[in-house]
Amino acid sequence: MNKNIKNIKNNIKAISSETLNGQNYSRNDFARSILNYPAMMVPSVQEPIIEKLAEALNDKVSLIDPFMGASNTLVTGMKYGMDVFGQDINPLSILLSQVKTSFYLSEELIDAERRITSSINSDIFETIEISFINIDKWFTRNTQIELSKIHRAIRREKSLKIRKFFWVALAETIRLTSNDRTSTFKMHMRPIEEINSRQISALKTFSSVSQKNIKNIGDYISVLIQKGYIKNGKYIKNADVVWGDTNSGIKTRKTFNLLVTSPPYGDNQTTVTYGQFSYLPLQWIPFEDIDKTIELDYLKTTQEIDSKSLGGQIKTNIKEIEDNVFEKSKTLKEFIIQFNYEERKKAEKVTRFIYELNNSIDKMLLRMRKDSFLAWTIGNRNVNKHIVRNDLILNELFESKGIELFTGLERDILSKRMPGRNNFSNMMSKEKILIYKKTN
Numbered sequence: 001m002n003k004n005i006k007n008i009k010n011n012i013k014a015i016s017s018e019t020l021n022g023q024n025y026s027r028n029d030f031a032r033s034i035l036n037y038p039a040m041m042v043p044s045v046q047e048p049i050i051e052k053l054a055e056a057l058n059d060k061v062s063l064i065d066p067f068m069g070a071s072n073t074l075v076t077g078m079k080y081g082m083d084v085f086g087q088d089i090n091p092l093s094i095l096l097s098q099v100k101t102s103f104y105l106s107e108e109l110i111d112a113e114r115r116i117t118s119s120i121n122s123d124i125f126e127t128i129e130i131s132f133i134n135i136d137k138w139f140t141r142n143t144q145i146e147l148s149k150i151h152r153a154i155r156r157e158k159s160l161k162i163r164k165f166f167w168v169a170l171a172e173t174i175r176l177t178s179n180d181r182t183s184t185f186k187m188h189m190r191p192i193e194e195i196n197s198r199q200i201s202a203l204k205t206f207s208s209v210s211q212k213n214i215k216n217i218g219d220y221i222s223v224l225i226q227k228g229y230i231k232n233g234k235y236i237k238n239a240d241v242v243w244g245d246t247n248s249g250i251k252t253r254k255t256f257n258l259l260v261t262s263p264p265y266g267d268n269q270t271t272v273t274y275g276q277f278s279y280l281p282l283q284w285i286p287f288e289d290i291d292k293t294i295e296l297d298y299l300k301t302t303q304e305i306d307s308k309s310l311g312g313q314i315k316t317n318i319k320e321i322e323d324n325v326f327e328k329s330k331t332l333k334e335f336i337i338q339f340n341y342e343e344r345k346k347a348e349k350v351t352r353f354i355y356e357l358n359n360s361i362d363k364m365l366l367r368m369r370k371d372s373f374l375a376w377t378i379g380n381r382n383v384n385k386h387i388v389r390n391d392l393i394l395n396e397l398f399e400s401k402g403i404e405l406f407t408g409l410e411r412d413i414l415s416k417r418m419p420g421r422n423n424f425s426n427m428m429s430k431e432k433i434l435i436y437k438k439t440n
Ligand SMILES: C[S@@+](CC[C@H](N)C(=O)[O-])C[C@H]1O[C@@H](n2cnc3c(N)ncnc32)[C@H](O)[C@@H]1O
Pocket: 037, 038, 039, 040, 041, 042, 066, 067, 068, 069, 070, 071, 072, 073, 087, 088, 089, 090, 093, 244, 245, 246, 247, 261, 262, 263, 264, 274, 308, 309, 310
């Protein structure tokens, strides 16, 4: 084996288990604390992997995350001065990522926060700004009035960039003050007695979230400044985030030499319901402030985003899908054919998910340069009381495209916020970091 390649592998293998298990991370880390998006990666886990692969690339790094979620991968890449690009299907991920990859001066945010607070304090109206089915189920009347005041005050801000920052603070406020439980990502109403006795103020929550976020983003930006990555009020490299369905394609003409991602583990409905998690916040945020091309039908029902996400579609005939994907992955085939008719129906979602994952990989590979690295953090899950070996399946999908596993690591995922207790048995407590090298 080439000595250099061996060194890279050894360096990756030498990453300590404490680091991989996220024992050194802080919940207040800027990248994670600004909005509590589901199943976020721990930046301190990704950092050494990104750092070591960047050394191996020995070149300017251009990083892509095609399932960017809360964009922690991009934020980590920016700490190393890389060009970064992220894509996600969920509009809330786009908003959050736009904010996390923008440059803000603390003073402009502090001034805006003062203006917004004073605008809220002088707002005597009780008009509710938003209307959607079941609004009264998900928000008390008082919370609706308070959120409406915040909404009006943010809308008055002239700068789109500033509005985006405070829409994120509003999204976190909604997560904390709606009648939806915070313990699961699926929408579940709190018990009526709890709603009636809860002492909660959207105004106070918004104020403390805004202040915390201003501090966190300020701390992060000062790291970029210290490293010399901010010049003339801008990040010196490109940081692009795009709303798009990775299964349909990567929405850029750029090419990349490093891909770092943690894809969903299965279709959203039966694993992590990113869409349901985002449904209430997105009702209160004007889509045109996120991206003018986002269609409103994304909020048609609470299920809409999840059904548009990987594995959520049931348009194509299952037989056609099976024929296509069983040929690539014998592990998937063996998993599916062990079941009787009823169980097999239930497991269909796994096949549909893997089919779309495979299709998405093809789309990504079109944008990856020769000799690029692809680092995937992926876990297994249970369906019909049997383990879906996503790790082996992913290896087989890559093998079918002539791409071998370069090296792999394993980590505990106790520190990662996974579905609520009820669903936990559905997921595994370990995940793999699988690194591939595209040699052609
Ligand atoms: C595990 S999360 C990514 C977490 C991210 N690495 C982080 O640290 O926050 C998976 C993401 O994939 C997104 N996703 C699912 N299907 C998608 C699709 N077809 N196209 C683009 N993104 C998709 C979800 O919206 C979700 O944000």
